[in-house]
Amino acid sequence: MSLLLILPGLVLAQVGKIAGKVVDRETKEPLIGANVIIEGTTLGASTDLNGNYVILNVPPGIYTVKASYVGYQTITVRNVRVTVGLTTEVNFELPSEAIQVPTVEVVAERPLIQKNATNEIRVVRSEDVQNMPLRGYTSVVAIQTGVVQVGGTIYVRGGRSEEVAYYVDGVYFNNPYNYARTGEVVTTAIEEVSYQAGGFNAEYGYAMSGVVVTTTKTGGTKYSATLELITDEYGGFFRSKETGNPNFHKKNVLTGAYSQGYSLYSISLGGPLIPGYDKIRFFGALERTFMRNRRPSFYDGVQATVVEGQDTFNINIPAGLLRGNSTSRWLFNGNVVFDFKPFNLRIGGTSFFRTDRVYIHSYSAYNYDRMPREEETTHGYYAKLTHTISASTFYTLMFSWYRTFIESGDNIWWDDIESYGDKNKNPQLRDWGRNQPFRPFSLFAQANTVYPNYSKNLSSYVGVKFDILHQIGRVHEIKAGFDLRYNTIRVYGLRALDIANNRRNNPTGSNENIYQTAFVNTLGYDVTGKTEVNTGRNGAKHPIVGAAYIQDKIELPELILNLGLRVDYINPNTDQLVDPTKIILESKGDWYDMADANFKASKPYYIFAPRLGISFPVTDRTVFHAQYGVFSQAPQLNLFYTSTILFAQY
Template sequence: MNRSVSGFRTALLLLVVWASSMELARAQGSIAGTVRDEYGEPLPGVNVIVVGTAFGAATDLEGRFRIDGLRPGEYSVRVSYVGFETKLFTGVRVRDGETTMLDITLREQVVVGEEVVIVGERPLVDVEQSSSAYIVSREQIEAAPLRSVQEVVGQQAGVLQDPTGLYIRGGRAYETGYYVDGVSARDPLAGTGFGLDLGTNAFQEVEVITGGLDARYGDVTSGVVSIRTREGGERLSGSFTHKRDNFGRLNENWDSNFREDIYELTLGGPLGTSRLRFFVAGQVQLSDGFTRQVSDPDSIRSSLVKWNFLLPRTGNRWNGFLKLTYTPWPGLKLQAAYQRSLTVNQNTRMLQVTGNEAVVAPGFQYAFILQPENANTFAHDNVLAYVKASHVINERSFYEIQVSRLFTRLRADANGRRWRPRAVTTELDPRSIVTYPATIFVDENGQPFDPNALFVLPGPGLFNNGGIATRFHDHFAEEWTLLATYTLFSTDRNRRLNAGLELKFNDYQWIDIIRPWVGAPIGSEEAEATGRLGESADIWRVKPRRGALFTTGQVRYRGLILNAGLRLEWWSPGRYVDRLVDDPRAPILETVRQAYKEDTVPFFGLRTKFFLLPRLRVSFPIRENQVLFFNYGRSTRLPHPTFVYAGLDPFYQDRSFFADLGNPNLNPEVDISYELGLRYQVTSNDVLSVTAFWRDKFDFITIENVIIRDPTGRETVRAFRINGDFARVRGLELSYLKRIGNWFLGQLAGSFSRATGLSSTNNDALVQFLARGDIENTFETPLAWDRPLDLKASVTLTYDRPRPLLGLPGLNRLQLFLSTTFRSGQRYTPAEFKGYQTNPFTGEPNWRPIYEIVSDPAARYSRIGAPWWWFDLVLRRRIQLGGNDLELSVEITNLFNQKNSVIINPVTGKAYPDVDPRKTDFTKLRGNRDFDVPINVRDPRYEDPTTSGLPPFNPARFLPPRHVMFGISYVF
């Protein structure tokens, strides 16, 4: 630990020394000019700043300004004035001994914070930005093969995306903050980090903040994903797009055919007057996924969705968006939006906070592959609506008020079946059984194992008896939010104060039942029911409250930009907990009752906890266009509600073994982050960024076993959540952006990091208890999603000219996008060789090799599997049609069809080989170590009557293969 800290600090020191040692040459150029309004009147007090330097000025009474002492080179100049548009002039060239003139006109603007008007080429990055943030523009989203916000975010430096979720700088998937137009759009109960599934055609831009969070962001300990949606323009415009990969018999059996169709629609413009504008967008994505080559159900069903025509495929995404913008007069802007998404599929990763599944497992329900119509179906319905007012009070201040409602509901059922049958008339537990005709167990010569008896091989290991999924789950979360902010500028605009209030009123309901048919009448509806609610159940409804006061002060002085923020948060678990803490019948430990009363204070009728979180961001130029920045921040993430409320009802108790018991006195998980970086704008078309970061995470939720008395007075052992885990992440990121004219844009990004901790999920301790009878863990090991090396590169080539390239017909108005990602492989705990099973024919120990997972806790996730590497390609061509554009496209993901291992075989460090089990003679592969598997996995090379476990042919053991989509779009 000490060596790691020392090495990290040394790296930071070297970065500072290198940056500070840059030679400062004598600057001898100037920029001067005037600033006027659209009527030609001079504007005094306008702030004119040379971005990335210590130079700037304010206009005098005649609107004139002059900035001297600039080194010859290229600069960006920002011109801003409250109540007027902000303009950014890029590529302003300063020559030795000369004065560059800028005569500027500013128009009145509705509010401060509108999109900056760019004069010249759009800057690649904001070189003065003191946080690690990446803005993905509308043009970049359209160029790449991106369908969802997760795919957009996964392209950025410091972000890892795999089938289990998004991990920003080593944080867990649920630690991410997700905002749409400033409103939190995350499902607080699903555990995925995301909720509203908005289509990318509704995005204007996506900002990904991986370090240096502003004080306005709360309940987030990793990164922030912030979406700004599109608005209607001054004229009517829109588009319609259809993409598909299936063309009937032409490619019906191709592996690249996922049976996927995408439909997108946008329309926006004025509504009778230019002051009132609208924008609508819709997206439908229907797909059976790459696993359809093995399992292809006609459709799936959900008891949450009444219209089955919405669910024609295994995966179904529907989303819609409506936004109204009204500007009654300059200085006032009113907005209202309604957004809804419905996602229905059979991916268990839709609900990640329940069960004891390994964090590295994909969500494909492989065990149900023979009867997918009986697997769990997950339906996620999300609604986000808000109204927002932005008002400029005077030349120095403005405020914004936003009221929003987020409603999200997720249901998991057995493919649309009732949560509980009226009567149990058949076997409902899913099992693997021997089916007719049975396969006789014989030797290599076709002779029975025992001439006096016939033995048959067991079932396939996969569920085939008609049994159904064992989980029924339903939850909803309603969140009303009031957000008010006020911003005040100093007269010279070198100081700014932002203050805000955030109030959240929540209503959560949680129902989770395992084997819900337990307790139902057996045989007929007239039979007597036991009254038991499933094998185990967790049911509650609570109404917690949250809030925050936050403020950030910004000071500019000779190029130095200091942002000092403070956030005061409070959290009230709600009357449900307050009442039960005072109820002696509730199964709450006495020590917890007392601690809850001591650690909370009455606040508006509820017992409440308060947390003070400082944030600091500093940037300053060390040379023109070279900026050093430093960030420090403390943030918290509330514990998942199940860890607080489970099993507290004194009248209803879960009877299952080691059932969960909530801890009302849990504290939020805490993240303390440090960051030091350098941005170097070599030219307006070349930007280099280097960032070193360190994150300490503590008070993670883990488990201990406690003994309580149930309502009958019997002592029972429960799984009790506590704040007792920690993790830390350290790393180095580097990115380089290059632009050449309007035809080339390239990006190279890389990171090297390490994420270690006591556990990868809060269920790790539970798994240890069930396996060994104890939950003691003192070993800090790599986290399951730790990928030390992550490299990304992309290039966009655009030829948007009427004349064909090289004079060849058709080679005009083209765009080519190519990207590649190389990443360290999946982490795994190795398996070790223990010997051989006894040969059933000879009695010799030379049958199946025995491999068992290493039990040493220090070896957990100590190995790294085969690396991942893939390429994506998009080619687009636009054709003018009736004054509008018709666009043709082809999108190819995983261009070279590379096999990237997701489910690691701990014996070999890579996925089980890609073979066709129907055409392979596995007996000929005995002795081939590439096919060795752990003892808990079925080995098809050694089939005998004792065989058990799932076979190793899960199609989700690799990332998706090559996928080809063809599209047509009409833009007007």
């Protein structure tokens, strides 16, 4: 079937730059050939005929910048903040050595606004995160202007959740199938979180509401380590007299507060890979989290006796945390940097493992141990080579690999689909494939009610990305690049409770017949979900997406212009329907499928998107932004790729 999809956008640059002017303190004349260096790095530049300098390819962080010139005293500016994709301005006025003044050290103030950005950008650095009572970059984004968080899902400017693009170290971390956010970052590994709300320049694509770019730390020239232990399960607990259940109604003896069953253990380590040799550095962070209640809150509980007909029901839901709402997570972030100027190679990535119990209120009274389970395994890894050709030009070549697998189902039977509705294995069932009715008054599932559905999704991609940046003088920053991504999509889902009854009623039926009547939706798997399928109309889908862009960022003293053009390439790489209003079905024996006559080959298409952004600083507290551009986003992929066996059943 013909499919559209949102391109994940480009693998974004993870560096900023420092620029400014060096002049004589007394005469204000430019100093030609003055040296400006970033302490603790090999980065620096010399001023031109107008006293201007630009230092490119600066990783985000806080630096000390020093300016020196023959016959003049050296000035040092500390606390200089560099942000991904932006220019940090640092100007120097050097006093002559003939004028005796004390050693000059300046502490740069944090700007109240980002006048260099042509759209709204909020930047939160690691030291800010450390002072926040928050965990993870999504919680940092959630407190920004225009952002609403509901149950862990981020919404920006009233848009849909899938309209926000998430990048970690340049790797796109939205699931290509439905554009849901996946993975997470160890809090102590965060170097910077940059959030943009609309009006993106040509480098960014296929995000209608917002873009979140997270950069992780790299190892320094000296060893550093952190250890973090957090728990609310300390000081001893006693069993609640009201419920007699120690697992769900714990109260801390020291504080008198109810425990949420929260425990977090985090460790990080970074520095030279070889002691005393700082050209090869590493950083790694590992975090383990467990919460009995993944949405911390206090529940008053319910104790009631309800009569329905001839039956009496005692409802006893204890106060405290919600039952069957736990989460268990492991998270790793790491990288190794090989810094051999003019080449810099960074290899790293993220792994995330999650097991959640998904709270359903109707299960809370009698069936809390059968709350459905959801598991996620997400990996995103990259190798990025940066080559500094000259003081004004560098390019970046990046290869990335991403894979996410999300699975959900009944907590006991899980992927044993044939057992969900088997009355021999589930004697509490009313009949084969039928749970007991919800009671009293259709409010609560009875004990051992089987969660009826099972699903899984495996999405992955391999990508390549190239960017080149050239600085012309102090004013023009020319940037161009392209990327290409080859995706693999597999999805499977059905009403698993029906399978055993279908098999019992039709013991000689084919698997296609048994599973089709349970509304199986399968792409990339056979109908049982056990075997991967790579060919045919219901085989794995491989959409190919790409983009190219060019932009000129014009940085004038009182005006910033960002002019660009972006071209997106979308190839669904599958067939599309000839006429959706005339579907032809064909018999396959005891099941039906869509006939080949329904389909024709789809074609790739292109989107041309001009972009213009303007930033006009009015004061140090006020900036005027204006943008024009073509911003497009197709619906998420799961609305287009549909199994033909499911389509035929409808």
